[in-house]
Amino acid sequence: MDIQKELLLWVGAALLCAMVVSFIMCPLVKSFAYKIGAIDVPKDSRRMHKKPVPRLGGLAIFLGFMVSILIFVHIDHSMQGILLGAVIIVVLGVVDDMTPLRAKFKFLVQILAALVAVYHGVVIEILTNPNLFSDAPYWSLGWLKYPVTVLWIVGVTNAVNLIDGLDGLASGVSTISAITMLVIAILVSEQQVAIVMAALAGACLGFMPYNRNPAKMFMGDTGSTFLGYILATYSIQGLFKYYAIVSFAVPFLILGLPIFDTAFAIVRRLAHGQSPMTPDRGHIHHRMMDMGLNQKQTVAALYVVSSLLGLSAVVLTTSGELKAMLLLITLAAVAYVAARVIFPREIAETAHEKELERENAQTQPAAPTQEKEEEKHEEN
Numbered sequence: 001m002d003i004q005k006e007l008l009l010w011v012g013a014a015l016l017c018a019m020v021v022s023f024i025m026c027p028l029v030k031s032f033a034y035k036i037g038a039i040d041v042p043k044d045s046r047r048m049h050k051k052p053v054p055r056l057g058g059l060a061i062f063l064g065f066m067v068s069i070l071i072f073v074h075i076d077h078s079m080q081g082i083l084l085g086a087v088i089i090v091v092l093g094v095v096d097d098m099t100p101l102r103a104k105f106k107f108l109v110q111i112l113a114a115l116v117a118v119y120h121g122v123v124i125e126i127l128t129n130p131n132l133f134s135d136a137p138y139w140s141l142g143w144l145k146y147p148v149t150v151l152w153i154v155g156v157t158n159a160v161n162l163i164d165g166l167d168g169l170a171s172g173v174s175t176i177s178a179i180t181m182l183v184i185a186i187l188v189s190e191q192q193v194a195i196v197m198a199a200l201a202g203a204c205l206g207f208m209p210y211n212r213n214p215a216k217m218f219m220g221d222t223g224s225t226f227l228g229y230i231l232a233t234y235s236i237q238g239l240f241k242y243y244a245i246v247s248f249a250v251p252f253l254i255l256g257l258p259i260f261d262t263a264f265a266i267v268r269r270l271a272h273g274q275s276p277m278t279p280d281r282g283h284i285h286h287r288m289m290d291m292g293l294n295q296k297q298t299v300a301a302l303y304v305v306s307s308l309l310g311l312s313a314v315v316l317t318t319s320g321e322l323k324a325m326l327l328l329i330t331l332a333a334v335a336y337v338a339a340r341v342i343f344p345r346e347i348a349e350t351a352h353e354k355e356l357e358r359e360n361a362q363t364q365p366a367a368p369t370q371e372k373e374e375e376k377h378e379e380n
Contacts, residue, residue: 004186004189007186007189007191007194008186010072010191010194010195011182011186011194011195011198012198013072014068014071014072014073014195014196014198014199014202015068015198015199015201015202015205016202017064017067017068017071017072017199017202018064018065018067018068018198018199018200018201018202018203018206019064019202019203019205019206020064020206021063021064021067021068021203021206022060022061022063022064022065022202022203022204022205022206022207023060023064023206023207023209024206025059025060025063025064026057026060026206026207026209026210026217028060029056029057029059029060029063029217030054030056030057030210030216030217032056032059033054033055033056033057033097033217034054036056036098037098038054038055038056038094038097038098038220039052039053039054039055040052040053040054040055040218040220053215053216053217053218054217054218055097055217055218055219055220055221055222056094056097056217056218056219056220056222057207057210057211057217057218057219057220057222057223058090058093058097058219058220058221058222058223058224058225058226058227059090059094059222059223060203060206060207060210061171061203061204061206061207061219061223061226061227062086062090062203062222062223062226064199064202064203064206064207065199065200065202065203065230066083068198068199068202068203069083069196069199072195072199073192073195073196073199074192077120077121078117078120078121078122078237079192080120081116081117081118081119081120081121081122082117082120082122082230082233082234082237084116084120085113085114085116085117085229085233086113086226086229086230088109088112088113088116089109089110089113089157089225089226089229090222090226092106092109092110092113092221092225093220093221093222093223093224093225093226094222096220096221096222097220097221097222106221107154110153110154110157110158110225110229111150111154113153113157113229114149114150114153114154114157115150117149117153117233118146118149118150118153122149122233122236122237123145123146123149123236124141124145124148124149124152124236125140125141125145126139126140126141127139127141149236152232152235152236153229153232153233153236155232155259155262156228156229156231156232156235156255156258156259157225157228157229157232158225158228158262159228159255159258159259159261159262160173160174160224160225160227160228160231160258161221161224161225161228162258162261162262162265163224163257163258163261163284163285163302164218164219164223164224165285166213166285166289166295166298166299167211167212167213167214167215167295167299168208168211168212168213168215168299169285169298169299169302170219170223170224170227171204171207171208171211171219171223171227172204172208172299172302172303172306173257173258173302173303173306174200174204174227174228174231175201175204175205175208176303176306176307176310177231177254177255177306177310178197178198178200178201178204178231179197179201179310180254180310180311180313180314181193181197181231181234181235181238181254182194182197182198182201183314184238184250184313184314184317185197185238187314187317187318188317190238192237193234193237193238196230196234197234197238200227200230200231200234204227207219207223213295213296213299228258231255232255235251235254235255249313249316250313250316250317251313253309253310253312253313253316254309254310254313256306256309257284257302257305257306257309260284261284264284284302285298285299285302288301288302
């Protein structure tokens with residue numbers, strides 16, 4: 001019990017330190033963003049803001065995280081690889097926030113950062129078997145551990161980046177994911193994982209006052225890819241690593257929202273004959289706003305979804321698959337009913353507007369045709 005109390009004190013101190021440093025650095029980073037021209041100018045329908053907003057807020061998150069890590073965490077060989085890879089990701093993000101880079105180049109650099117972590121021993125070696133009827137409880141990946149690990153790290157890094165489309169969304173979802181991993185780490189007595197996740201959550205919380213709607217600053221690719229990278233690498237260290245305790249499904253539940261949105265985006269773009277890297281306005285947050293919700297309502301709803309998935313992951317770790325599945329189904333049903341109660345007017349109004357748009361689209365084509373016939377008749 002004394003050890004648990006001591007762990008909680010360390011966790012609280014790491015979280016508070018990261019939060020304070022991140023918050024203090026935000027005004028400085030904001031001024032720096034203006035000086036180097038890292039400004040997000042709304043130039044297409046994908047952007048929800050109406051006026052230029054400085055990005056690069058992820059630099060404040062990174063600095064808050066790093067200060068807390070250097071004070072409270074023992075830097076072992078694996079941690080060295082993770083931090084080195086994180087620096088590569090942040091440098092890439094800063095350059096991209098200043099001058100947008102090609103997607104393929106960013107993808108290659110992200111693979112390099114993932115390989116740095118892999119080289120330092122951050123690998124997924126064993127997975128729990130999702131087939132409940134199999135006699136083998138675990139899968140040993142063998143040589144596949146290297147490509148699987150790189151795919152996981154790069155995939156989650158980009159998944160968090162893709163959901164960064166509304167004020168406070170990516171930072172809030174990342175905070176919820178970090179806190180979920182923090183709780184699980186405390187339950188399985190993994191002190192380092194708990195402290196690292198506390199530092200990450202604290203750094204996000206320190207940035208939130210500047211990022212909530214209406215945002216004074218965006219985290220940019222600097223922040224979203226950094227958060228995705230740390231969540232990906234430490235889910236390996238803290239979840240995949242302890243295969244005898246934590247189920248294969250836990251990291252997918254914790255990061256379920258960004259993973260689902262990314263998978264859906266890839267399938268959607270391929271179905272339309274587009275490159276998976278082609279940006280569009282079909283992400284889950286865009287669709288919810290098209291339903292009639294405003295930014296704050298959409299972000300709040302997605303926070304709830306992420307929290308439900310995180311709670312299910314904790315239950316899965318402590319009570320088994322059946323209870324976690326029942327909990328997730330029950331909470332999903334409650335959330336659906338609550339959404340229909342809280343947002344009935346917005347949903348009804350949007351449905352009515354779409355019906356009017358369809359009716360107008362059906363009647364409009366006839367008018368130009370009739371005008372052309374009249375013009376031809378006058379010419380004759």
